[in-house]
Amino acid sequence: MIEVRNLTKHYGDKKAVNDISFTVEDGQILGFLGPNGAGKSTTMNMLTGYISSTSGQALINGVDVLEDPIKAKAQIGYLPEIPPLYLDMTVKAYLNFVYDLKKCKLPRRSHLKDVCTLCKIKDVENRLIKNLSKGYKQRVGLAQALINNPPVLILDEPTVGLDPKQIIDIRTLIKRLGKNHTVILSSHILSEIQAVCDRVIIINKGVVAADDTAANLSNKVTTDHRVIVRIDGPKAEVLQKIRELDNIKYVRADMEREAGIYEYEIEAEPGVDIRREINRIVRENGWNILLLRTMEMTLEDIFLKITMGETIINEKEANA
């Protein structure tokens, strides 16, 4: 279990992390979501004892990271943003070094073999780390975090630099590890967090912007009301018909994608799914839908959306 109480980190005047509190239960996978510079890595560095906090406390299974760092660190497997790899060593020599460094008591040969198999680096174990590709380096980094089978895993952007197939592999691996480890992973990719995590904490500018289950979060940020449609039909008429629908906030014809065929950006009132309505008018007028997709939400949109509720309330209070 990881308990974080009012954790704060100042760099000079700049508050990198400001009064963050949360608890991660055993066997939970927590996702840290936030744009670059939001304080994800700083929080993780404080949890792992790499840097100290300005104030507040971080407890790993009840052990304070600052009070008893060696005991706390022994329970953590950490994959930093840049994996701490010695480029002049072979993968095998490096993992043996980490094994010794962590004073691992598990049987050396079989444990290292298990870790290599899990991370799929068995075929490169005799190569120098400097000659490996980014994806392999990342997996060696993950392997060193798994050595000594620590109950808590902290992974800072574990899928950066991997190809799509490897990303899926690593996600599956993390999910599997989540069954008997407590995992915190960070990412700036929403879909990744949704795919892997039970719970999501969104950090922005050093503060927790949202703390919710992944399912709730995806409900909150559902994008069904913002769609892009490519309709084969006369432009002016299509625009006209769409405008006549209920609950439409905004519609705009985008560029001409195919000869005489335009894409339309449509936004309805939040929570209204307009896809069926669009289908209906297209059918009635004998046009064709060539493409329909919901608009991807950017992280900024999500922050806006999540923090919007508060700002509206605040504005109302200010006006009153």
Next chain:
Amino acid sequence: MGAIYRREIGAFFSSGIAYVFLAVFYVFAGYFFSINTLAVGTTNMSGMFANLFLIIIFLIPILTMRLFSEEKKQKTEQGLLTAPVSLTSIVLGKYFAALTLFTIGISVVFVYGFILSLFGSVAWLTLVSNFLALFLLGAAFSAVGVFISSLTENQVIAAVGGFVCLMMLYMIDVIASSVNVTWLQNFLYDMSFYSRYYEFTCGIFNLSSVLFYLSTAVLFNFFTVRVFEKRRWS
């Protein structure tokens, strides 16, 4: 500590620094041995030992420059500092790795002693005491070098910085002789690395000098630990 020590010894050889260090040291030691001892036709090796002082001022920064600066540059220190080991054992692991390589280098003097023993009688006790002096000097200088390496992430700066600092320590006598204030002058003479070392090469075993070198080593290793402690807290 053991894991870090073993890795550093391995890295000395895989990076080639060990070969450069040993080769250069053997060249100079061999040169001074033939000029000061063999050519003169004596079994007294103190002339060679006196000259080696200057050589290790140049060579020790090369041994120690990589130790922490490289970790910082490659971001591998994050791995060490989040591992369940104390800062002291990280610092000492690296320090002893450098000291071990240094000791391998200077052990060549026993080979010279063996060669001399074929032609005449060697004062082995003096030789051992000279060796001990060189070892202690290396122990103190390595600690200074490791400390400077922990301050920068650039190997060249670590090497040049180390060289300048050791040169300053060497020149304490020169500085002292030009100081007019008596107490300061005496203090500087007491701090002199060279005159204490020279005493050894004359065959005088002075326990206070042994303590002087050892406490320098302890002090600078302590400083290195503090550098990391401070960075963690800032």
